Amino acid sequence: MKLVVRVKLLPTPMQVAALEATLHACNESATWAAFVAFETKAQRPLQLRKHTYAEIRLRWGLGAQAAQHAIKKTCDAYTTLKANLRAGRYGRPGSRRHTRASGKPVVFRPDAAQPYDDRMLSWQHRSRTVSIWTTAGRLKNVAFTGQAEQLEVLAQHRRGESDLVCQGGKWFLIATCDIDETPPNTHPAGLLGVDLGIANIAVTSDGTRHCGRRINRKRNNDRTLRSKLQKKNTKSARRRAKKHAGKEARRARDINHKISKRIVAEAERTGRGIALEQLTGIRERARLRKPQRTTLHSWPFAQLGSFIAYKAKKAGVPIMYVDPAYTSQECSQCHHTARHNRPSQAVFSCRVCGFVDHADHNASHNIRHRGWMAWVCGAQSTAPELTLIA
Known part of the structure; x- marks a missing residue:
């Protein structure tokens, strides 16, 4: 991997x-x-x-x-x-x-x-320095730093080329590492369903909600500031908007890493797999009111899904992708599906059996059930090959 x-x-x-x-x-x-x-x-x-x-x-x-x-x-x-x-x-x-x-x-x-191969770049992991080719000659003893876990992976598994990148006046080396995959769990005790949504970024079938008022409040503040800067449209406003966009993206990536880590750790601890929605094309399929469209497009759900996938593959946790159609309108108890089962955004109330639950929690149970049915029928687990440790 x-x-x-x-x-x-x-x-x-x-x-x-x-x-x-x-x-x-x-x-x-x-x-x-x-x-x-x-x-x-x-x-x-x-x-x-x-x-x-x-x-x-x-x-x-x-x-x-x-x-x-x-x-x-x-x-x-x-x-x-x-x-x-x-x-x-x-x-x-x-x-x-x-x-x-x-x-x-x-x-x-x-x-x-700019890509660098091993002839142009050499790593000294003990001293945490690199020797790198430049047009002015070979630069030696260029120091580098990073998280301890990242540096350990880099020292043991780096393969191939590395890219030299300058972002915001800071210099980075992006290296590709080839890690041996953990043998997948071929006999999971079940699946952990994960519902991705707007009000709650992720809700699991165990009842855990990965979001909170503080995150949503910060997202609303980010959208308000972005709108003000776009309306002002001066040179300084555009510069500030660009700087704020980078900060917003880094915050979202950090939150997605934390959410994905908790979900995969829970599935690994309990010997289960993970069932996710197949969200390809959701932005084109979703029919939302205008205020909700901005909320949907302001969070990188594909990034969260890829983080869950590669962490699960690294831990040997199988992943199943299911069709998300009507998971929010289907009753997880009697499987009756109707639009009127959702009287509000947060509440699910079945019109047939009377089952009442949080709407996202109910949807995660439907995702878990669909994923388990697909697993029993012999579908294969899939996960992306490449992603970024941030």
Whole structure:
């Protein structure tokens, strides 16, 4: 199983200058190579290398490995663009957005990530330093730091390339680690149903609600501030909105990590699997009132689902995905389904058997039941291959 570990670099001012110059040179050369690829239609590494390799090394002073990575990054960007165009993420062919995306070369930001292989980057885990290639020469004894658990995983399981990233004036290395999977539990004692929602981010079939008034109040304050800054639309307001968006995203990621960790730990402790809703396309399917739409789109539910999935795979906990249709309207006792079973957002009251429960708790029981039926019928557990330890 592949995981991605991010560690923070602690460079000196002189080292920062060298890293900035290197990142800018690599991305400028990649942008130039993208223009050449667009004009010559040579968008495969071997083809593009013939047109750009010598010029990149001469003009920007990149080493052989750095030049190769700049060319490969350009080709990967065009491969991703073509896949997004085919998938319709830029609209239909002929639309303005589709034409704008396909009608111009790819451009890289000056501080976009740059890949490093083992020839360009070496790790000294005992001293917590790295030796990294730059256009100004090899930088040695560049300190790095991170959480103890992350550094242990990095030292034991790092494989392949690492990416150098600059975010908000801070420098990071993002390394790929290949971890042996825990043998999955093929005979779980049951499943733990998890319902993802708006008022409560996650509710389990055990009755645990992962949310709270404090989090919802903070989410409302974030939306209010975002709206004010968007209406003001001055240069300082846009700068503040961008800074606040990063802070909001980091907070949401931290909460999702904590929720997913608790859910997986509970399932592992009790010898159960996890049943989740298949939320693909939920934003298009959901019919909500206007105030609820902002709430739905303001939380990264896909991120939470991926965190639960990779933590479960790491712990050997099986996961089942079920169709979420009508789980909030179905009675978990008699399985009668009707819209009128939900008299309010938080209350479920069955019109046939009279069963009353919290609506999200009732839905989590339905998810658990559907997941267990699928497990009994022989469906396979799935989980994503790659995610980020933050």
